[in-house]
Amino acid sequence: MEFRHLGRSGLLVSEISYGNWITHGSQVEEDAAKQCVQAALDEGITTFDTADVYAGTKAEEVLGRALKGVRRESLEIFTKVYWPTGPGRNDRGLSRKHVTESIHGSLRRLQTDYVDLYQAHRFDYETPLEETLKTFDDLVRQGKVLYVGVSEWTAGQIAQALKIADEMGFDRIVSNQPQYSMLWRVIEGEVVPLSEKEGISQIVWSPIAQGVLTGKYQPGQPPPAGSRATSEAGAGFVSRFLEDEVLTRVQDLKPIAADHGLTMAQLAVAWVLQNPNVASAIVGATRPEQVRDNVKAAGVKLDADVLSRIDDVLGPIVERDPAKTVSPEKRP
Numbered sequence: 001m002e003f004r005h006l007g008r009s010g011l012l013v014s015e016i017s018y019g020n021w022i023t024h025g026s027q028v029e030e031d032a033a034k035q036c037v038q039a040a041l042d043e044g045i046t047t048f049d050t051a052d053v054y055a056g057t058k059a060e061e062v063l064g065r066a067l068k069g070v071r072r073e074s075l076e077i078f079t080k081v082y083w084p085t086g087p088g089r090n091d092r093g094l095s096r097k098h099v100t101e102s103i104h105g106s107l108r109r110l111q112t113d114y115v116d117l118y119q120a121h122r123f124d125y126e127t128p129l130e131e132t133l134k135t136f137d138d139l140v141r142q143g144k145v146l147y148v149g150v151s152e153w154t155a156g157q158i159a160q161a162l163k164i165a166d167e168m169g170f171d172r173i174v175s176n177q178p179q180y181s182m183l184w185r186v187i188e189g190e191v192v193p194l195s196e197k198e199g200i201s202q203i204v205w206s207p208i209a210q211g212v213l214t215g216k217y218q219p220g221q222p223p224p225a226g227s228r229a230t231s232e233a234g235a236g237f238v239s240r241f242l243e244d245e246v247l248t249r250v251q252d253l254k255p256i257a258a259d260h261g262l263t264m265a266q267l268a269v270a271w272v273l274q275n276p277n278v279a280s281a282i283v284g285a286t287r288p289e290q291v292r293d294n295v296k297a298a299g300v301k302l303d304a305d306v307l308s309r310i311d312d313v314l315g316p317i318v319e320r321d322p323a324k325t326v327s328p329e330k331r332p
Ligand SMILES: NC(=O)c1ccc[n+]([C@@H]2O[C@H](COP(=O)([O-])OP(=O)(O)OC[C@H]3O[C@@H](n4cnc5c(N)ncnc54)[C@H](OP(=O)(O)O)[C@@H]3O)[C@@H](O)[C@H]2O)c1
Pocket: 018, 019, 020, 021, 022, 023, 049, 050, 121, 151, 152, 177, 178, 204, 205, 206, 207, 208, 209, 210, 211, 212, 214, 216, 226, 227, 228, 229, 265, 282, 283, 284, 285, 286, 287, 289, 290, 291, 293, 294
């Protein structure tokens, strides 16, 4: 495993981290979840990403149990707040009330006294940004949160938060967690240039496009048994990539991966790690073999020729529009 600094901070994170969206507490049984976490630890992953909302808060509980007994200092545990965690009108968003209640719930479920990174899971148009940033800053001072970050914020929103933090002396954002893969490059136009300038890293999600970039989904064929596209929890999310043109072009990446002795999953993860503004690629897995496959992307260098072959194959299906970074106008 290789390690990178999270933004301009002193914190090192594993280049590949393990995330438990859709899987823990939902798509996979607890035994499989624990095996995946153990495989991640065995392969040198130290960074784990979850969120209060995953599996209706059960994902944090599963991760807490799976990491029990592991030396806390050897781990970086990341979680998030914003999406609803209960039926109440205040069980969502980034108000002082919900953020404070949510971190307490997360710490209890994760069985830890602090999280290494606390992330605003989306931008909340219904809460003044000062209120959220002040609350995050308070949590840092209380030692419940070591670093603060955001997820899927636009460059404008990040810039606004930095300005307030600098004016008010609040702890600064060190990271953003956007979707990023060969197929989804919307951060490259605006978010990455601002982040480079401001010392903010990207911790990227769905680097394998939810499994699609493994090439296991064939055009014109039903999805393979046991895959995310056949699961109740995940089918609706992965469907965005399941179009024949996308799947056909993804099949055409196979010779490129083979020429470099990489599996398709490794090529996908290595691709996002070529961007120096990416601190870590968060991979998901339903089986320990997938974790062991994906981690081999750490430290892989892809030269300019490979990158341009990939661009030629994918052509028009790559999404680059910065306007695709969106948070709900009203709280969900
Ligand atoms: N901030 C946000 O808004 C946000 C949103 C989404 C995700 N995330 C974070 O990002 C993490 C990763 O997202 P993701 O799960 O979509 O990432 P991903 O790594 O692109 O996809 C993971 C899924 O692909 C399949 N897969 C992975 N490796 C494979 C391999 N080697 N061979 C075959 N299939 C393989 C598995 O699904 P199957 O076996 O079921 O096919 C696995 O669960 C999440 O857990 C979460 O921590 C954050």
